[in-house]
Amino acid sequence: MTLDSSCSPLGRRLIEHGLLNAAQLGESVHAQRVFHKRGRVAPLGEILVAKKYVSRKAIDDALGGMSEVPMTCAACAAKFDGRQLDLSLTYRCKNCKGKLQPPEPEEEAPATQPLPSLEADRPTTKPETLVGRFEVHQQVGHGATGRVYRAWDPKSQRMVALKVLRPDLAGPPGPGDSTRTDERFLRFLREARTATQLRHPHIVQVYEVDEAEDQTFLCMEFVAGGNLGRYLPGPGKAAERGLLVLLRAFADVCGAVDYAHERGIIHRDLKPANILIRPEGDGRDDPLFPLVADFGLAHTAEAGARLTRTGQVLGTPEYMSPEQCDGSREIDRRSDVFALGIVLYELLTGARPFTGEHAMEVLHAVMNREPAPPSRHRPDLDPELAAMVMQALAKDPKRRPATARDLGGRVSRWVSRPAV
Numbered sequence: 001m002t003l004d005s006s007c008s009p010l011g012r013r014l015i016e017h018g019l020l021n022a023a024q025l026g027e028s029v030h031a032q033r034v035f036h037k038r039g040r041v042a043p044l045g046e047i048l049v050a051k052k053y054v055s056r057k058a059i060d061d062a063l064g065g066m067s068e069v070p071m072t073c074a075a076c077a078a079k080f081d082g083r084q085l086d087l088s089l090t091y092r093c094k095n096c097k098g099k100l101q102p103p104e105p106e107e108e109a110p111a112t113q114p115l116p117s118l119e120a121d122r123p124t125t126k127p128e129t130l131v132g133r134f135e136v137h138q139q140v141g142h143g144a145t146g147r148v149y150r151a152w153d154p155k156s157q158r159m160v161a162l163k164v165l166r167p168d169l170a171g172p173p174g175p176g177d178s179t180r181t182d183e184r185f186l187r188f189l190r191e192a193r194t195a196t197q198l199r200h201p202h203i204v205q206v207y208e209v210d211e212a213e214d215q216t217f218l219c220m221e222f223v224a225g226g227n228l229g230r231y232l233p234g235p236g237k238a239a240e241r242g243l244l245v246l247l248r249a250f251a252d253v254c255g256a257v258d259y260a261h262e263r264g265i266i267h268r269d270l271k272p273a274n275i276l277i278r279p280e281g282d283g284r285d286d287p288l289f290p291l292v293a294d295f296g297l298a299h300t301a302e303a304g305a306r307l308t309r310t311g312q313v314l315g316t317p318e319y320m321s322p323e324q325c326d327g328s329r330e331i332d333r334r335s336d337v338f339a340l341g342i343v344l345y346e347l348l349t350g351a352r353p354f355t356g357e358h359a360m361e362v363l364h365a366v367m368n369r370e371p372a373p374p375s376r377h378r379p380d381l382d383p384e385l386a387a388m389v390m391q392a393l394a395k396d397p398k399r400r401p402a403t404a405r406d407l408g409g410r411v412s413r414w415v416s417r418p419a420v
């Protein structure tokens with residue numbers, strides 16, 4: 001399928017004015033089509049602003065300089081404005097659900113710039129297998145909750161990441177299975193679907209959560225740059241990208257987590273493996289562009305503090321908060337603040353604050369031991385940064401920064417402090 005910017009009147013205008021490039025418009029029209037498939041009308045301007053491609057003011061200015069694009073209901077003749085729509089799609093009338101007719105093509109000027117063919121992204125190799133409609137090409141990772149594959153979605157015509165969840169965690173209960181319940185499975189689906197509504201430039205976009213052939217999977221944005229783990233400093237070795245770059249990325253992560261908290265979603269499994277990195281040269285200036293993955297998934301790995309009946313711990317306990325470890329207290333946003341503190345500690349020192357020979361020892365350390373001061377790993381560390389990280393790691397949630405935004409704000413202020 002080839003996109004043509006004449007299908008998107010606002011997009012075409014922004015391109016003409018040099019405010020948007022064809023690849024950015026292509027990506028945004030993709031997003032608009034995904035919304036459309038879900039029965040929602042997403043104005044292009046909202047998508048462009050959420051992706052930080054164009055400011056809201058530029059959108060308002062562009063719309064102000066355009067005349068309306070009349071879409072007429074074939075049934076009741078009501079008129080709607082199509083400036084922000086993708087005119088290659090079919091829209092329905094708000095009043096009578098009749099089909100909206102786009103303006104005659106000659107009313108529109110010819111396209112100024114063709115958009116890239118989306119079909120061109122399709123891998124030329126044969127897929128390994130099919131999951132639902134998705135053509136699975138290769139596994140890119142696996143974790144406590146399932147396996148992640150790079151896959152082609154023939155419906156939206158793009159590469160996606162497909163996370164196929166472990167059947168014992170996310171599948172409906174099997175016969176005689178006492179550890180899974182319908183309620184838990186439904187709660188998982190509810191949480192995962194809530195996460196599909198998150199729209200933030202630093203959150204991996206989840207397109208859909210579905211089931212096919214007894215498999216539950218999430219289809220999400222594919223992020224090609226690996227995860228934050230590979231950018232962390234080694235023990236006693238400075239990070240390749242430098243401290244300021246890492247701290248800026250960390251503040252972006254805090255902003256994304258805060259955005260989700262404001263919408264009632266706690267991540268519960270923040271760690272470097274769940275912070276993906278968009279590759280450079282992707283039309284952005286940021287040297288390290290992070291995207292938080294797996295919002296709304298950790299319930300599956302949590303229930304009962306991730307302890308199985310045999311005492312094994314699911315996933316990695318190194319990033320759990322004390323209240324998650326003991327499993328007896330309500331988890332709130334401050335649990336994520338603690339996990340962000342662990343990520344910050346690791347980002348500053350290359351070491352993890354809580355370690356042990358085995359999972360139970362780590363859990364014990366998280367609940368009972370004070371971490372070594374970060375300066376022990378990195379003697380030249382600014383005491384102000386060390387104090388920030390130690391505060392986030394307070395055992396008592398009340399003593400931590402109250403929100404992820406507070407923590408991110410302090411880090412940002414440190415980054416942009418005047419040099420002495």
Ligand SMILES: Nc1ncnc2c1ncn2[C@@H]1O[C@H](COP(=O)(O)OP(=O)(O)OP(=O)(O)O)[C@@H](O)[C@H]1O
Binds near residue numbers: 142161221276293
């Ligand atoms: N949307 C994505 N795009 C590209 N790669 C991804 C995507 N999501 C995950 N990955 C890769 O797959 C790896 C495994 O992810 P997965 O979420 O299964 O495990 P995890 O994050 O290590 O642990 P957990 O199960 O606790 O989340 C990630 O570390 C990342 O490198």
Ligand SMILES: [Mg+2]
Binds near residue numbers: 143273274293294
């Ligand atoms: Mg993950």
